Amino acid sequence: MPNLIKKFQNISRQHSLWQKGSKIVLGVSGGPDSVCMLDIFASLQKKYALELIIAHVNYGLRGKDSDGDEKFVRKLGVKYGIGIEVLNCKSLTPSPSPKGRGGHFSENALREIRYTFFEKIRRENDFDSIAVAHNSDDQVETFLMRLIRGSGLVGLSAMKFKTGKIIRPLLGIYRKEILEHLDKTHRTYRTDRTNKTAVFFRNKVRHQLIPQLEKLNPNIKQTIFDATQSIAMENDFIEKSIKKIPKDLSVQKILSLHPAIQRRIILKKIQAIRGSLKDISIANVAEILKALKSTKGKSQIVVFKGLKLTRRGDKVIIKRL
Numbered sequence: 001m002p003n004l005i006k007k008f009q010n011i012s013r014q015h016s017l018w019q020k021g022s023k024i025v026l027g028v029s030g031g032p033d034s035v036c037m038l039d040i041f042a043s044l045q046k047k048y049a050l051e052l053i054i055a056h057v058n059y060g061l062r063g064k065d066s067d068g069d070e071k072f073v074r075k076l077g078v079k080y081g082i083g084i085e086v087l088n089c090k091s092l093t094p095s096p097s098p099k100g101r102g103g104h105f106s107e108n109a110l111r112e113i114r115y116t117f118f119e120k121i122r123r124e125n126d127f128d129s130i131a132v133a134h135n136s137d138d139q140v141e142t143f144l145m146r147l148i149r150g151s152g153l154v155g156l157s158a159m160k161f162k163t164g165k166i167i168r169p170l171l172g173i174y175r176k177e178i179l180e181h182l183d184k185t186h187r188t189y190r191t192d193r194t195n196k197t198a199v200f201f202r203n204k205v206r207h208q209l210i211p212q213l214e215k216l217n218p219n220i221k222q223t224i225f226d227a228t229q230s231i232a233m234e235n236d237f238i239e240k241s242i243k244k245i246p247k248d249l250s251v252q253k254i255l256s257l258h259p260a261i262q263r264r265i266i267l268k269k270i271q272a273i274r275g276s277l278k279d280i281s282i283a284n285v286a287e288i289l290k291a292l293k294s295t296k297g298k299s300q301i302v303v304f305k306g307l308k309l310t311r312r313g314d315k316v317i318i319k320r321l
Contacts, residue, residue, distance in 0.1 A: 004173065004181040008040050011172045015161035023051040023127035024167075027118055028076065030056070030069040030190035033133035035076070036178045037170055039187055041131070042080040052082045055121045055130075057114050060090035062192070069190050087117040107200055108278075115166075122165060134159055134168045137175040140224045141205050148205075150281040152263060157232035174221070238264055250314045251292050262289060269318055270307065279305055292316065 012018055026041060028034040041052055054077050058070040070086060077084035118130045139158050146155040161171050170178065182189060213220045242264050245257075254262055263285050271277050284304045291300035291311050300311040309318045 004036075004177055005040050005043060007173060007177075008169055009044070011161070012167075012169050017162055017167040017169050018048075018050070018129065018131075020048045021050070022048070022129065023125070025053050025055050025118055025122045025125070025127050025130045026082075027114065027130060027132045028054045028056055028073050029133075029192075030072045030076075031133075031192060032178055032182055032189045033135055033138075033170060033175070035187060035189040036182055037131060037133040038076060038080065038082075039182075039185065040169075042082065045082075051127070053121060053125060053127065054082050054084040055087075055118050056084060057087045057117055058089060059110060059113070060088065065192075069192075072190050085121050087113075089113060107202065119165070129165050129167045131167050131169060133170050135170045135173050135175050135178060136225050137206075137221065139171060139228055140210070140221045141202055143224055143228050144205050144209060145201060150283060152267070152282050152285065153231060153235045153238065153260075154267065154277065156228070157235045158228045160232065242268060251311060251316055252314055254316075255292060273307065273318055273320060274305070 018024060024041065026034070026038055028038050038054065041050065044050065045052060054073065056070060056073040058066050060066050062069075070088075074084055074086070076082075115130075118132075121127075122130050142158045143156060146158065159168060159171060161168050181187075210220070217223060238260060241261065245261070245265070249265065254265055257265070266285050266288050267277060267280065270280055274280075287302050287304065288309055291302050291309065294300050294311070300309075302309040303321070306321055307318055308321050309316065311317075
């Protein structure tokens with residue numbers, strides 16, 4: 001059995017990603033990562049009595065290339081004898097570009113489309129989980145992107161091997177290992193030419209920033225990946241500590257806690273109201289804490305990201321605008 005398959009199994013076992021008889025939706029774009037994941041799952045399907053479905057999204061953003069990706073993934077489904085579901089997004093209208101250069105889809109919009117479709121397929125088929133092909137390089141890139149944009153401990157812990165119904169069995173495997181596996185097993189895959197351009201922020205990090213960092217530390221990817229694991233453990237500890245604290249605290253009680261716990265309580269309140277912490281930065285939290293610590297007699301008001309925080313005396317209220 002190829003070494004990568006063994007590593008794939010060990011990672012899955014270590015993080016309890018799937019087990020014998022699991023029913024898994026496989027997100028397959030046609031690129032090397034997802035093709036590798038599909039190939040490994042297909043090789044293990046009989047041994048572990050796995051039920052698999054391929055889910056593919058044709059965004060229609062690259063014309064004939066997008067259609068070529070869909071055709072390629074459909075052929076993979078036939079080759080492996082695995083059913084496939086396809087979402088065609090050609091009718092969707094992209095957001096107008098702020099620079100007046102035509103329409104575009106943001107990375108977040110594409111991600112939302114993709115995961116909504118995957119979850120729909122999972123629910124309709126009563127499957128256990130959704131496997132996506134994020135690898136260690138993706139983890140490193142995500143860490144750097146969030147660091148540059150401004151993120152706290154939650155964001156810097158980056159992606160997890162398992163988040164709800166989403167599993168990432170390739171997360172502990174580097175892109176180089178994936179390409180070597182595909183080469184050794186003579187597996188073909190599609191190449192997205194936009195991945196080599198600076199259109200998306202991730203591509204700038206991948207092709208411009210990381211090569212520069214590697215000049216300072218050739219093992220920078222492993223260093224950063226290890227850091228994300230340590231941060232994730234510390235973040236988990238704080239999360240468990242927060243659960244022991246009463247939800248409704250006065251300003252005075254909040255400020256009596258450790259600064260790390262103060263920040264996490266604020267983030268929890270924001271998440272409860274907004275439904276997510278998307279676009280919430282360290283600067284937003286710092287501004288809120290400044291308002292809570294203010295000794296001025298008048299009420300303190302902070303407006304941010306569609307929310308309004310009001311502090312009156314020892315009480316704090318956060319509402320949508």
